[in-house]
Each structure stands twice: as structure tokens, then as C-alpha cells.
Amino acid sequence: MNELLKLSLVETVKLIKSKKVSAKEIIETYINRLEDTEKYNMLSEKNYDEALELANKIDSKKPEDFRPLEGIPIAVKDIFCTVGNKTTASSKILNNFFAPYESTVTKNLKNAGAIVICKTNMDEFAMGSASDTCIKGEVINPWTDDFSKPLTPGGSSGGSAAVVAISGACFSLGTDTGGSIRQPASFCGNVGLKPTYGRCSRYGIIAFASSLDQAGPISKTVEDAAYALTYMASWDKNDSTSVNIKMPDLLKNIKEGIKGLKVGVPKEYIIDGMSDEIQKLLENGRTWLKDQGAEVIDISLPHTKVALPCYYIIAPAEASANLARYDGVKFGYRAEGPFKDLNDMYCKTRGEGFGKEVKRRLLIGTYVLSSGYYDAYYIHAQKVRRKIAEDFNSAFKDVDVILSPTAPSDAFVLGEKKEDPINMYLNDVFTVPSSLAGLPAISIPAGLSKNNKPLGLQLISNKFTEDTLLKTAFALEEAASFTHRPNLEK
Amino acid sequence: MSDTRPYKITGKTGSWEIVIGLEVHAQVSSKLKLFSNGAASFGSNENENLDLLDIGLPGTLPTINSFVIDQAIKSGLALNAKVNNFSIFDRKNYFYPDLPLGYQISQYKEPIISDGYIDIDINENDSKRIRIERLHLEQDAGKSIHDQSPEDSFIDFNRAGVALMEIVSHPDLSDWDEAGDYVTKLRNILRFANTCDGNMQEGSLRCDANVSVRKPNNALGTRCEIKNLNSIKNLMKAIEFEANRQVSLLESGETIAQETRLFDANSGKTRTMRSKEEAHDYRYFPDPDLLPLKIEEDRIHQISKTLPELPAQLKERLKSQYNLGSYDARVISAELETAKYFEDLSEGRDPKQAANWIISNLFGKLNEIDKSISESPISSKKLGKLLDLVNDGTISNKIAKEVFEEMFMSSKEAKEIIEEKGLKQISNEDDIEKLVDKIILENETQVNQFKEGNTKVMGWFVGQVMKLTKGQANPGIVNKIILKKLNN
Numbered sequence: 008m009n010e011l012l013k014l015s016l017v018e019t020v021k022l023i024k025s026k027k028v029s030a031k032e033i034i035e036t037y038i039n040r041l042e043d044t045e046k047y048n049m050l051s052e053k054n055y056d057e058a059l060e061l062a063n064k065i066d067s068k069k070p071e072d073f074r075p076l077e078g079i080p081i082a083v084k085d086i087f088c089t090v091g092n093k094t095t096a097s098s099k100i101l102n103n104f105f106a107p108y109e110s111t112v113t114k115n116l117k118n119a120g121a122i123v124i125c126k127t128n129m130d131e132f133a134m135g136s137a138s139d140t141c142i143k144g145e146v147i148n149p150w151t152d153d154f155s156k157p158l159t160p161g162g163s164s165g166g167s168a169a170v171v172a173i174s175g176a177c178f179s180l181g182t183d184t185g186g187s188i189r190q191p192a193s194f195c196g197n198v199g200l201k202p203t204y205g206r207c208s209r210y211g212i213i214a215f216a217s218s219l220d221q222a223g224p225i226s227k228t229v230e231d232a233a234y235a236l237t238y239m240a241s242w243d244k245n246d247s248t249s250v251n252i253k254m255p256d257l258l259k260n261i262k263e264g265i266k267g268l269k270v271g272v273p274k275e276y277i278i279d280g281m282s283d284e285i286q287k288l289l290e291n292g293r294t295w296l297k298d299q300g301a302e303v304i305d306i307s308l309p310h311t312k313v314a315l316p317c318y319y320i321i322a323p324a325e326a327s328a329n330l331a332r333y334d335g336v337k338f339g340y341r342a343e344g345p346f347k348d349l350n351d352m353y354c355k356t357r358g359e360g361f362g363k364e365v366k367r368r369l370l371i372g373t374y375v376l377s378s379g380y381y382d383a384y385y386i387h388a389q390k391v392r393r394k395i396a397e398d399f400n401s402a403f404k405d406v407d408v409i410l411s412p413t414a415p416s417d418a419f420v421l422g423e424k425k426e427d428p429i430n431m432y433l434n435d436v437f438t439v440p441s442s443l444a445g446l447p448a449i450s451i452p453a454g455l456s457k458n459n460k461p462l463g464l465q466l467i468s469n470k471f472t473e474d475t476l477l478k479t480a481f482a483l484e485e486a487a488s489f490t491h492r493p494n495l496e497k
Numbered sequence: 498m499s500d501t502r503p504y505k506i507t508g509k510t511g512s513w514e515i516v517i518g519l520e521v522h523a524q525v526s527s528k529l530k531l532f533s534n535g536a537a538s539f540g541s542n543e544n545e546n547l548d549l550l551d552i553g554l555p556g557t558l559p560t561i562n563s564f565v566i567d568q569a570i571k572s573g574l575a576l577n578a579k580v581n582n583f584s585i586f587d588r589k590n591y592f593y594p595d596l597p598l599g600y601q602i603s604q605y606k607e608p609i610i611s612d613g614y615i616d617i618d619i620n621e622n623d624s625k626r627i628r629i630e631r632l633h634l635e636q637d638a639g640k641s642i643h644d645q646s647p648e649d650s651f652i653d654f655n656r657a658g659v660a661l662m663e664i665v666s667h668p669d670l671s672d673w674d675e676a677g678d679y680v681t682k683l684r685n686i687l688r689f690a691n692t693c694d695g696n697m698q699e700g701s702l703r704c705d706a707n708v709s710v711r712k713p714n715n716a717l718g719t720r721c722e723i724k725n726l727n728s729i730k731n732l733m734k735a736i737e738f739e740a741n742r743q744v745s746l747l748e749s750g751e752t753i754a755q756e757t758r759l760f761d762a763n764s765g766k767t768r769t770m771r772s773k774e775e776a777h778d779y780r781y782f783p784d785p786d787l788l789p790l791k792i793e794e795d796r797i798h799q800i801s802k803t804l805p806e807l808p809a810q811l812k813e814r815l816k817s818q819y820n821l822g823s824y825d826a827r828v829i830s831a832e833l834e835t836a837k838y839f840e841d842l843s844e845g846r847d848p849k850q851a852a853n854w855i856i857s858n859l860f861g862k863l864n865e866i867d868k869s870i871s872e873s874p875i876s877s878k879k880l881g882k883l884l885d886l887v888n889d890g891t892i893s894n895k896i897a898k899e900v901f902e903e904m905f906m907s908s909k910e911a912k913e914i915i916e917e918k919g920l921k922q923i924s925n926e927d928d929i930e931k932l933v934d935k936i937i938l939e940n941e942t943q944v945n946q947f948k949e950g951n952t953k954v955m956g957w958f959v960g961q962v963m964k965l966t967k968g969q970a971n972p973g974i975v976n977k978i979i980l981k982k983l984n985n
Contacts, residue, residue: 088556101555108549110556211556218785247560247787325785328588331599332553336652353592376590376780385782 011036012174016079016231019177023065023078030065030078030122034058037080037124041175044495047147049166049175051085052092052126061122075238077120082176084167085126086133087113087222088211092123096213097141098131100333100340100360110211111243112180112222119238124176127166131362132330133187133215136434138165139421140364148194148418149173149493150460158418158460161191161434164225168195171225172493178226178235182212184219185318186414186438189450192225193413193463196452196491198480199225200232203470204445205250207236208243214329216322217248219442229451229480233257236473255474265482266300268475271406275311276437278415284462285412288454292410292464295486296479306406308398313391314440319432320375320388321443327372333360367428396444403469408479411437413463417456441467449480452489461491504713505672506740508748514713515740516720517676517706518668519732521683522661523693524637524701525568531636531660532559532602532787539699543642543653551658553597558786561586565660568692569609569634570792570800572662575690575807576629576683578613580797586634586787590780595639595652603635603663605781609790615686616809617678621823627679628667637661656700662693668707668717673736677729680704681831682808684729688833689807697728704732709753710743718743719753723760723767735760739767811836819848828856834871841877846884854880858898862905874908875901883911891915892922893972924971926978929962932970933978936961947983955979 011033022028038055065078088094088106095101128141137159138146146165148158149172160169164181168191171179181188183201192199200223207222214220224235242251272293293303335341335356342355375384414434424431441448450463464483468476504512530537533548550557573580585607588600610632616624639657643650670676684702687693694701709720723739726732743753758767812830815821829839829852843851863873887897892915903914915921923929936958937944946954958979962970
């Protein structure tokens with residue numbers, strides 16, 4: 008592998024600034040890497056021409072004029088609207104959609120000098136845990152050994168996680184609604200960070216569940232995640248739910264250690280049927296943090312058990328309204344006419360335009376909001392959501408950070424859970440509670456399974472304390488010293 | 498206060514009580530839409546006033562236009578209502594091509610304004626309080642256009658996202674006249690407050706009416722909702738028809754089906770639009786794109802200070818400042834434009850005279866041509882000049898009315914018409930004396946009648962002078978001279 012591809016984001020930034028390597032060479036190297044790894048089906052759109060053009064411009068600039076991400080190739084999940092590229096959310100219903108506006112997050116990154124090298128495949132409308140519902144086919148996890156049984160990269164940000172795993176970009180953008188950054192990061196051996204809800208503007212990100220959706224980076228290292236988030240986040244008047252609370256300096260104290268920090272391990276996260284290797288991983292996590300000087304204590308988050316059903320009411324409910332605009336009237340896919348009547352057009356357009364999993368969730372969402380069921384499901388779920396948030400609030404009176412596994416397993420074989428949605432939804436069991444509470448959380452690669460596949464540990468901290476979260480993650484990363492990369496020579 | 502008016506409907510089985518509640522949709526006067534930077538103007542080309550959100554492009558988000566919130570607060574204060582410190586925007590879900598998001602952002606359980614009222618006049622001395630349950634903010638939809646092509650429909654999204662205030666009354670209205678009075682009054686209050694232009698032709702104000710009937714003191718009957726009434730006249734006609742329809746059904750032993758109905762202005766009838774079974778399940782839930790709306794007391798206080806004079810206050814001021822009677826004050830204060838016209842006209846003149854001219858002459862003529870005072874061919878300035886000519890004795894009141902008619906047709910100045918037609922009043926005593934002498938000489942019979950004590954014959958003499966002068970003689974002087982001559 009080209010040495011440039013082994014560098015972290017932070018190292019690459021320094022290298023570009025030193026002018027020892029041209030931006031063009033960086034971009035070309037990454038493009039070549041992506042060209043060589045097409046079998047993983049990670050990309051929804053290549054942006055190579057524009058990327059090279061931008062790199063050339065950078066090379067004529069003086070280093071003192073360089074912005075913080077000058078010349079850095081990034082991969083963007085195909086749910087962020089970017090001007091000049093298609094934005095499809097991996098759905099047939101948006102198959103030819105070109106947004107005339109830029110998402111705030113990608114705008115921030117472009118303004119900081121980053122170069123979008125590609126857009127990545129994902130589960131349709133971010134609904135999935137395996138990246139197996141993309142209109143362009145399944146994404147394959149680069150850790151796959153046996154191509155007759157390809158592994159999932161996780162989902163929904165599977166393309167973005169896979170690209171970072173093969174070093175196809177310095178970092179990538181994902182969105183996380185119930186675990187869609189953290190779980191694929193765990194499956195692909197990357198760091199995946201979901202910031203506090205409201206940290207990154209949702210403007211220009213195609214909505215799945217508005218009260219949960221949050222953008223975040225997938226990167227090789229914790230420091231890279233901190234660096235990337237610094238330039239992604241902003242308060243945005245175009246998003247009423249973005250927060251105007253100053254981001255702490257994420258890089259300043261990231262390496263200062265965690266002596267005296269209190270880490271809680273919730274007993275409810277040790278679930279029935281959890282495999283030995285996940286238990287072992289969690290044990291390792293405890294030990295590593297303790298060795299670094301943290302105090303590890305057992306805590307209780309009593310409503311954890313009901314988080315998953317709560318999530319699978321609220322997220323589909325919001326989605327059922329968010330996706331109502333795809334009706335064949337204004338933009339996007341419309342079925343072939345003639346139609347008997349208006350309803351016929353709606354039914355055919357939406358019937359053909361949406362995939363099976365999306366339709367399943369729209370049905371669930373419509374059902375839980377309908378008259379007669381609303382109180383029993385939606386209102387009840389809202390109450391549970393408050394209870395879950397209260398659990399965390401009281402836990403954070405005693406601890407600074409919470410430790411858990413990211414996912415209940417390593418990457419599974421694609422298709423294995425496709426016909427078993429409940430089993431598929433269980434992938435989110437550890438990531439959903441913090442999503443419901445709007446808390447920042449991160450997955451750090453921490454070990455290999457018995458199949459030699461990456462496993463991630465999750466850290467969760469209190470709202471707007473990304474600095475504490477990243478400091479702890481950095482310490483855990485150091486201790487775990489996960490250096491494995493997928494072997495692509497298969 | 499009194500809330501009894503005679504029942505309007507008496508059927509075969511006796512009197513029936515009508516129970517009416519109104520939902521008025523008033524477009525907020527605002528440059529921008531409720532949640533986007535699209536222009537909220539009327540009369541633009543199709544799809545010209547669109548922001549990205551107005552056609553529901555993915556990734557776009559609603560953000561609250563705070564001016565609209567101020568307007569709603571102002572309206573609430575003008576309607577004697579409570580401004581809620583905490584309210585919520587909800588999504589009302591249904592599919593229709595002119596609804597770009599697939600849901601309307603509205604307010605359901607927690608409206609911005611609640612518990613207000615309007616007092617409507619029942620007669621000279623009595624008023625009735627109509628309670629307002631709530632005022633909430635919501636988005637308007639676009640407009641489907643079906644008449645441009647035999648195969649296709651088109652949509653104009655200009656109106657999509659424009660801010661509406663839905664103002665819901667309690668079922669306190671008892672007949673179509675009260676309903677008409679209520680909407681008239683509500684419209685005026687909003688226009689005075691400058692929060693809605695009240696233009697019903699352009700759709701800035703539309704009504705839905707919930708109507709049921711019952712025997713006095715019985716339990717409430719089944720109600721029907723009549724949708725989209727776009728004038729006060731239609732609202733009243735629709736309620737009258739609907740109430741009578743329900744009474745006939747009930748008196749012939751049938752039942753009322755709860756349903757939504759439409760009013761056809763041509764036939765004057767209401768017809769079924771959709772039954773209760775076909776009613777939508779709107780699946781309301783709080784819009785997760787918007788935070789709950791919090792309004793500080795201080796903001797309410799600041800806005801209350803900017804609240805302009807409202808119809809009720811104006812009415813009182815007309816009484817005290819201009820010494821107008823109750824009736825005049827009520828009529829003049831009923832419309833913002835009338836009040837403005839009156840105040841302009843009475844500037845430097847007798848207010849009673851000004852009010853009389855507006856109410857008895859101007860309104861009569863305007864009614865004939867079905868125009869409002871703002872469309873009057875005679876401005877307050879022009880009418881003022883006419884009154885000045887009466888007041889300085891140039892013309893008589895009677896001639897003034899003639900001139901007024903002419904002004905109304907030609908929109909010429911009063912002075913011009915008087916000169917053209919030679920209508921100037923004859924006030925020269927010598928000229929009038931000569932005429933009176935001539936009449937006395939030629940009409941011995943009448944002179945004798947007067948001398949025998951029949952003073953009524955006075956009027957006959959005045960009439961003769963007026964006839965000879967084509968009404969231009971100054972009636973005061975004529976009277977004086979005739980009396981003098983006859984008594985000699």
C-alpha cells in the first residue's frame with residue numbers, strides 16, 4: 008500500500024502544509040485506491056474530476072493561506088446534499104435528484120479546504136444496519152475473506168465506513184440515527200463519532216428521523232475524529248434544532264489522560280445471549296481504562312431494555328411524515344402513467360420508488376401515529392424516551408463517561424438477517440439509548456473477534472462534553488492499540 | 498348583555514335553536530411565509546414566490562419567521578385572548594399534490610393563543626359575547642389548477658407555506674346574522690390590528706362553519722361542517738340553508754349524518770363533500786424539526802404597546818371626541834376606511850354633518866354600485882369641499898345633494914359642477930324680493946288664505962320661489978322675505 012494511505016488525517020494535513028507532497032498527488036493516490044477497490048461497491052458517485060481540479064488550485068497556493076483541511080480528500084454519505092453531485096439517499100425515488108443547495112456540514116468542510124472525492128452507498132434513507140438496501144446493491148465489508156460469503160460493513164453508513172477501512176479517504180461523513188455511524192465503524196475497524204444532537208446542522212441532510220439524525224465523522228483515529236468534528240459542527244440558523252453552545256476545544260486536552268475520570272459500565276448492557284468475545288471485549292475495556300487511571304464503576308440505566316422498541320416507534324413515526332414529500336409530484340421518481348386517479352399515481356410511485364425496508368418502516372410509523380394507537384405507541388414511546396434520558400442524567404451525576412460494546416456481534420454475512428428484521432434491529436441495542444437521549448457517543452476499534460473481524464467499544468458522555476468523550480476515547484485507543492487493517496489481497 | 502334573540506326557524510313542530518361555531522382562516526400580513534423566506538404576496542406569476550422548503554426539497558428545514566409570531570400575538574391581544582408562553586407546532590399528515598411536504602405544519606394541542614372573545618351587537622343597547630377557543634398558526638397549501646389541460650393538472654405553490662391564523666370560536670352563535678356579524682367584527686379587528694388584510698376575494702380570510710340544530714334546551718344535535726366559505730354573504734346563506742335543511746330532515750323523522758359539506762353559491766345549497774367515515778386520520782404529532790415555541794412575558798408586553806386603536810376603542814373615541822351618537826359611532830367605526838374617511842372629512846367641519854353625509858348619502862350611493870368606501874369615486878377631500886360650499890352659503894343642502902349625485906357619476910369637483918350648471922345659490926335679497934312681490938301679486942287666493950290664519954300656505958310660497966329659481970334661492974332668505982311681505 009502506498010505510504011500516503013497509511014497516514015492519519017492529522018498527519019496528512021501536516022504533510023500537505025509542508026508542501027513535501029502536492030495536493031494533486033494526494034488526491035490521485037486516493038483516487039487510485041478507490042479505483043482499485045471497486046469490488047466493495049462503496050461509491051454512489053465519483054467526484055474525481057472536480058477533486059483533481061481543486062487539488063491543482065491548492066498547489067498554486069502558498070501554505071500560509073492553507074485552511075485547516077486544505078486538500079484533504081473526504082468521502083460523503085449520499086444523504087448529504089452536495090451541489091454538482093447526485094444526492095439519492097440510495098433510493099430509487101431520488102435516483103436522479105440533483106440538489107441545488109449544499110448541506111451545512113459539507114459546506115463547512117469545503118470552506119475549511121476539504122475535497123469531496125466521492126459519495127458513498129448507504130442503506131436506503133439510512134434505514135438499515137447492513138448497507139444491504141442500497142439502490143446500487145450491497146456494500147461489501149473490506150474485511151471479507153470469503154467472497155462467496157461477503158460480510159456486511161454494517162449500516163446505514165456502510166459505504167462511508169468501508170471507504171475509510173480501505174484508506175479511500177482521509178475521513179468520511181456518516182449520519183447516525185440509532186447507531187448508523189458507530190455500528191459500521193465497529194464492523195469496519197474505524198473510529199465513528201456521533202456528536203451531541205444539535206452539534207452539526209441537519210440542514211441539507213435528507214431526513215430519516217428528525218429528532219435523532221445527527222452527522223458525524225468516520226475516521227482512522229480518535230484524534231482525526233476530533234479534528235474532523237471541529238470543522239463540521241456549527242450553529243446554523245437554517246436548523247432550529249442546532250444548538251448555539253460553543254464547542255469545547257477538542258484537540259487541546261485530548262492527550263492529557265484520564266486520571267481520576269469516572270467511567271460507568273451499565274449492568275443492563277450485559278444482555279442475555281451476549282457472546283463471550285463481546286463480554287471479553289468489555290472486560291478488556293474496563294481494564295484498559297482502569298490502567299490509565301480512571302475509576303470504573305458499575306452503574307444502572309434501568310430503562311435500557313425498552314430503548315429499542317421505543318426507538319422503533321419514534322424513528323418510523325417521524326420517517327412516515329419525513330418521507331411523505333416523495334410523492335412523484337414535484338421532483339424525484341414518478342411511475343409510468345397513465346394513472347386511474349391520484350391515488351393510483353401515489354401508490355405506484357411510492358410502491359415502485361421505495362424499497363422493502365423503507366416501506367416496512369413507513370407502515371410502522373403510520374400505524375403508531377394513527378388514531379386509536381397513537382397514545383398506546385407514540386405517546387408511550389415519548390414517555391419512555393424521557394425516562395431513558397433521565398437514566399443518563401442521573402448516571403452522569405456519578406460518572407463522566409459510560410462504557411459499553413458498540414454492537415452485539417462482529418460483522419455478519421450479508422443477507423443473513425435480511426428476512427429477519429427483528430434480529431437486524433437488535434444490532435442497534437447498544438447504540439439506540441444514547442441516540443434517544445441525544446448524547447455524544449463514539450465507537451473505537453478495540454479488538455478482533457474469533458473470526459478475526461474488528462470489534463468496537465462504545466463510549467458515551469453527557470451532552471456537549473465531546474472533549475471529555477474524545478479524551479477518554481483517545482486513552483482507550485492507546486490502550487487497545489488496534490493496528491489491524493483489512494487484507495485486501497484476496 | 499343579553500343573549501336572547503328570537504329563534505330564526507320555526508318548523509312544523511315549533512321553534513328550533515341553531516348552534517354555530519366558526520373556524521376562520523386569516524392570512525397573516527407578512528412579507529415572508531411562516532417557515533421560509535418565500536414571499537407571501539398575492540398576484541405573482543405561478544410558482545414565483547418559492548423558497549426551497551415551499552416545494553419540500555429534501556434536507557430543507559422550517560425555521561420560524563418571528564414577525565409572524567409577533568402578528569399572532571398582536572391578534573391574540575386584539576381578541577382579548579391569552580398568549581401562551583409555550584406552544585407547539587405539529588405535523589398534520591395527509592397526501593395532496595398541493596401540500597408539498599405531505600403534511601401541514603400546524604398547531605394542535607398547544608396553540609399560541611387561547612381563550613379570547615368578541616362582543617357582537619345584538620341591537621342598539623345589547624351585545625352578545627362570542628367566545629374564541631383558540632387562535633393557532635399554520636401553513637397554507639398551494640393551489641391545484643385543473644382547467645389548463647384536459648389530461649394534466651398543474652400546481653401553483655406560491656401560497657404554500659404562507660402563514661394562516663386559524664381562529665376557532667366556541668359554538669356560541671345562534672343564527673346566520675350573528676355569524677355574519679361575528680366575522681365582520683373579527684375581520685375589522687384584525688384589519689385594525691394590521692395583522693390580516695381581510696381581503697376575502699383574494700382568499701385572505703376564509704371560513705368553515707359547524708352547524709347543528711336542536712329543540713330549545715335539548716342536547717346538541719349532530720353537526721355538519723361547511724368548508725371554504727369565501728364571503729360573509731355566502732357564509733350567511735350557507736348557514737341559513739344548512740340549518741333549514743337539518744330542520745326539514747329532523748321534522749320528517751330522518752337523522753343528520755355527521756359530514757363535511759360544500760356550499761354552492763350558484764344554487765345556494767350545501768352538498769356532501771365527505772362523510773365521517775371518509776374523514777382523514779391526520780396523525781398529528783409534534784414537528785421534530787421545530788422546537789416548542791416559547792414566548793416571554795416581556796415580548797407580549799412590548800407588542801401590547803404597539804397595538805393600534807381597535808374598533809371598540811375607536812367607537813368610544815368617536816362618541817367622546819366628536820360627540821357622535823351611538824348609532825353613528827357604530828357605523829363609522831365598523832370599517833377602518835370609514836373611520837379614516839370620517840376623520841378626514843370632519844377635520845375643520847361639523848362632525849355630525851360629516852357623519853350624516855357619509856351614512857345617509859355616500860353609503861347609499863356606494864351600495865347602489867356595490868363598492869366599498871375605499872373605492873368611492875368621491876374622496877373625503879372632494880366631499881369636504883362640497884360641504885364647505887354648503888356651509889358658506891354658496892349652495893343649499895338640497896342643491897348639494899344634486900351636485901353630489903353628479904360628482905359621483907363624473908368624479909368632477911363640486912365647484913366645477915356648480916359653475917357648469919349655474920347652481921350657485923341666490924342670496925341677493927333684492928332679487929328674491931322682486932320674485933316674491935311678483936308671486937304675491939299674481940296669487941291673491943293664497944295670500945288671503947294666509948291672512949285667514951292658514952300658515953301652512955307658507956310652504957307653497959317657498960315652493961313657488963324655488964320653482965322659479967330652480968331651487969337655487971337661499972331658503973333662509975326666501976322664508977324671511979315671504980314672511981315679511983305677507984305680514985305687511
